[in-house]
Amino acid sequence: MYWEIMAENRGWGLMEEGWRKGPWTAEEDRLLVEYVKLHGEGRWNNVSRLAGLKRNGKSCRLRWVNYLRPDLKRGQITPHEESIILELHARWGNRWSTIARNLPGRTDNEIKNYWRTHFKKKGKPSSQNAEKSRARLLRRQQFQLQQQQQHQTNTKTILPSFDENDNKLPTFTQLMRQEIVLPSTSDEQGLLYSMINSCAAVPEQASNEDMLMWDGLWNLDDLHGNITNRAYYQPALASNFC
């Protein structure tokens, strides 16, 4: 493998503070696997001492999690996995580790790389399934825009700091119960996102409707990661597009 040649011959592996860096060799992999067999995962900073590896804990953990773990699924992302990635990314954004938890055998790094190469630049998925998922998302967004046009006149903003002098952020329940007109300026968008992030977990007492609304909030990103301007979302109707 080229990495090993690089590591041996090209100055890779010169150490900063005594740690080797760069590509892993087969021998290093073997030592790390042995270490995990004996001591289990975790305590990565002990690896150098107990396994004789000149790697820092961070590097060891990364190598294990992304490459050496026995439960990793090798090979290409399947169309089914791809559609899951699309759906979950539409819902959660760049929460790669969260997405990875829903794809057994796949790592956050793998999913992140896959997304970047397949979707971020081109904006075009490579399979029919992905196209369908994408089309579904587009339908949702079009629907949201349609609803926005219909309701634009009698909607109210959820951004309290934009009306009068109230600086308080809304509670989760307030956020869930109100009709929303998304802001159009970047400052307002930033505030809305910080509001959403400030109650990033759905409370246990949230109703099904709240959950739908919550999903909707996370679906407001457009395909390039920006908030769709003035998109309108109404939870009761969202199920039409699931």
Added chain:
DNA sequence: AACCTAAGCAACCGCGTCGGG
């Protein structure tokens, strides 16, 4: 054959969070 470019992927970096002392 030589060169160029985009895709793919392993690894690194910086930062945030958490838990123990």
Added chain:
DNA sequence: CCCCGACGCGGTTGCTTAGGT
């Protein structure tokens, strides 16, 4: 509380490979 180390996460980098000209 506060500090510090360990860990996890998301963003980025840098290299190889494959395909096109």
